[in-house]
Amino acid sequence: MITEIIINAFLVSFMLVIALFIVNTRKVIFTILLAGTYSLVAALMFVSLDAVDVAFTEASVGAGISTILFLAALSFLPKEEVQESFNKNDIFALSICLLIGGLLIWASYDLPMVGNENNPVHQHLVSDFIEGSKNHIGIPNVVTAILASYRGYDTFGETIVIYTAGLAVFILLYNRTSKETNKSVKNEISKK
Amino acid sequence: MINEIFGVWNYWIVFTLMMIGLYIVISKKSLLKKVVGLAIFQTSVFLLYITFGKIAGGTAPIITNNSEEIYSNPLPHVLILTAIVVGVATTALGLALIVRINKAYGSINEDEISAVDLVDYHEKFSEKKNK
Structure with missing residues (x-):
């Protein structure tokens, strides 16, 4: 049980780190490969949350076909993004994201605990x-x-x-x- | 105690990932990056659904001979299976649009595209005036 929790927490934090790197890269190829890695780590996460079917779909479709599509599109597109400086629009976007994120995290205390057998999701339909x-x-x-x-x-x-x-x-x-x-x-x- | 921290930790990270995706979609000028941002947002929503379906001590919902076995909730898994495939379809459509835009404008940067549009507009306007 405790190892499961540690693995879960590690994988989900790893996804966060990858997402933060995606925000900062300017070379498009890095962005695409990091997005593929992100999908793959998400697939691992799904395995540890008992969703094996979702995991192999995510690994084959999300990490595989998606990355191939991105690479195929990249062959027609410019390989590097234009340099952007941090400006007023970014502050606007950041404040909106912080606001919505804060509200969601506040609301998360009302959500049922992860893994509890008596959660409302598990009460209907599933046994049928x-x-x-x-x-x-x-x-x-x-x-x-x-x-x-x-x-x-x-x-x-x-x-x-x-x-x-x-x-x-x-x-x-x-x-x-x-x-x-x-x-x-x-x-x-x-x-x- | 640890259970309680883990109980909300997953949600917190999922919401943070959502907001990172949203931030990329709003603030980045490169259209390709926006599609990647959408993908991040999507995957975080998938993770939220799968987290709802988890039962501690349960196994994957494949029926075994052991009648005492607890299975995690299979319904969110099915919904997300559909959503993953549809997500790739939207990504493909977005990429096709981007390739087409790059063909027409010679750039996938938002600012450059609107600059080209502005120049076109002014040229049309001045032509009308001259007539």
């Missing part, structure tokens, strides 16, 4: 899901049972979202100019 996935669906992994069966429509909606995003990316990056120039060249040839 665990029993149902054993008796009705026959899959030992409860997360899969809920994802594919009880909340199948959610997963279907998620697929639609990904399809829409993929379509939008394709439309944005589709090279129209080359086709137009092809057309104009063809027109000129036909005129001749």
Whole structure:
């Protein structure tokens, strides 16, 4: 129990340190790699909080595909950020963040303690899901049972979202100019 | 005592991470950095949900033969699984927009983009005046 607490506290503080470094880097490649590391440490954190399915999704999708997408985008973009000095806008942003953060931390005392069995989250639905996935669906992994069966429509909606995003990316990056120039060249040839 | 400190420590760090993400989104001028800030914010929200689902002394929600076993709450795990994949879709869309903006403006810095817009606006305005 005590080792679990120490590991948890260490990992979560490590994430904080990485996030602070991300704020300060100016080389874009460092930012991207640090973001990948951040996702990976988050995946470790999920393992220690018993969410193994979330952990391997985060490690493969959050740390893997996301980083690849960033690196692919970086090949078209400037490699270094413009130097910024600390100005009035930053003070404004910082004060807003401190205010909201302070309020959230103040409110955190009203949240239920982590890991307590009698928390309201654990009182409803869950026992039904665990029993149902054993008796009705026959899959030992409860997360899969809920994802594919009880909340199948959610997963279907998620697929639609990904399809829409993929379509939008394709439309944005589709090279129209080359086709137009092809057309104009063809027109000129036909005129001749 | 230690349990009580740990009980809120996770929340505190999660909220701090959220605010770091928000700060990056508000104050950084580079559009790419803003997307990274959004990702940080997102991951911290995931962590908050998974923290809610944790039961001390429980195991991962995979059913074993031991009937006395306590399982952590699987419902937040499912919600976050969906959210992670949708998060990557939004990141991809944001990056595509940034690449497109870089093609049109030659920069991904907010100030430079609005400067280009301002110059364009003034040129149009002066053309109208000359007519």
